[in-house]
Amino acid sequence: MKLLTYKTNESEPRLGFIHNNQVVDMEDFGEISNFPLPTTMLELIDMGIEVITEINDLIADTNAIELAEISYDIKEVIFMAPIPKPRKNIIGIGLNYTKHIAESARTLDTSSELPQEPVIFSKPPTCVTATNTDILLNKKLTKQLDWEVELAVVISKKAKYVTKADAMDYVFGYTIINDISARDCRRSGQWIVSKGQDTFAPMGPVLITKDEIENPHNLNLSLTVNGVEKQNSNTQFMLFNIHDLIEDLSTVFTLEAGDIIATGTPAGVAAGRNPQEWLKDGDVIRCTVEGIGSIENTVKEI
Numbered sequence: 001m002k003l004l005t006y007k008t009n010e011s012e013p014r015l016g017f018i019h020n021n022q023v024v025d026m027e028d029f030g031e032i033s034n035f036p037l038p039t040t041m042l043e044l045i046d047m048g049i050e051v052i053t054e055i056n057d058l059i060a061d062t063n064a065i066e067l068a069e070i071s072y073d074i075k076e077v078i079f080m081a082p083i084p085k086p087r088k089n090i091i092g093i094g095l096n097y098t099k100h101i102a103e104s105a106r107t108l109d110t111s112s113e114l115p116q117e118p119v120i121f122s123k124p125p126t127c128v129t130a131t132n133t134d135i136l137l138n139k140k141l142t143k144q145l146d147w148e149v150e151l152a153v154v155i156s157k158k159a160k161y162v163t164k165a166d167a168m169d170y171v172f173g174y175t176i177i178n179d180i181s182a183r184d185c186r187r188s189g190q191w192i193v194s195k196g197q198d199t200f201a202p203m204g205p206v207l208i209t210k211d212e213i214e215n216p217h218n219l220n221l222s223l224t225v226n227g228v229e230k231q232n233s234n235t236q237f238m239l240f241n242i243h244d245l246i247e248d249l250s251t252v253f254t255l256e257a258g259d260i261i262a263t264g265t266p267a268g269v270a271a272g273r274n275p276q277e278w279l280k281d282g283d284v285i286r287c288t289v290e291g292i293g294s295i296e297n298t299v300k301e302i
């Protein structure tokens with residue numbers, strides 16, 4: 001199921017799903033189906049991944065006329081981030097593609113050795129922004145603004161000491177994150193100032209439930225700046241895959257429903273190019289992940 005948080009010119013953000021290229025309001029669908037459904041993505045995730053099967057069954061039993069009455073043309077709605085305000089920091093994974101490890105070692109003074117354990121950082125909830133919004137470039141803070149297309153995993157339920165074999169039981173679905181980074185804002189090796197500024201986590205356009213993605217470890221992902229391709233790879237090249245990450249993270253701390261893991265970026269970032277290509281005012285960045293879609297954002301200097 002393709003889930004989204006959306007709004008119209010007349011409404012506050014609402015939860016919906018895409019059906020036959022229409023956006024169906026989730027709460028309204030629950031009313032006509034006599035099956036109460038929430039207005040926010042986090043509330044839906046709290047109901048458990050099993051609810052998606054129930055909703056799909058209800059959709060199959062609902063006639064087209066009834067659905068049309070609670071639907072919008074997809075071009076009429078404004079896409080918000082699927083989870084506009086996460087409950088906790090986004091969990092970021094650094095240096096998770098081998099070619100990105102090599103380019104980072106050349107230009108960012110990181111180690112050229114393959115990490116033996118996942119490299120973990122975080123991005124505050126205030127980083128999150130939607131597709132078709134601005135990424136803010138504060139020249140007082142950075143002159144080295146960079147891009148990073150990533151597959152993001154959304155957790156379905158409380159997870160502690162999860163084994164690799166059971167890891168996918170804790171996945172609700174997937175979305176896209178552009179892990180915007182200010183390369184000159186690292187402080188004594190710590191990344192949160194570099195990664196954590198407002199608007200530094202464009203997310204969306206939808207959250208795809210895990211049943212829609214046959215193999216999350218074989219998805220093409222790419223990024224363009226002003227229409228020119230900068231990154232192009234596949235999730236099969238992750239050093240630590242989703243099973244590895246959930247096992248490791250759930251050993252370190254408890255994962256909870258709605259937690260978001262940004263799984264790392266492939267080679268081709270601005271810092272690794274020769275010459276380096278920092279983002280500037282007016283640049284348009286488009287991130288695409290196979291099976292999910294694309295998000296597009298414009299850099300705005302402030």
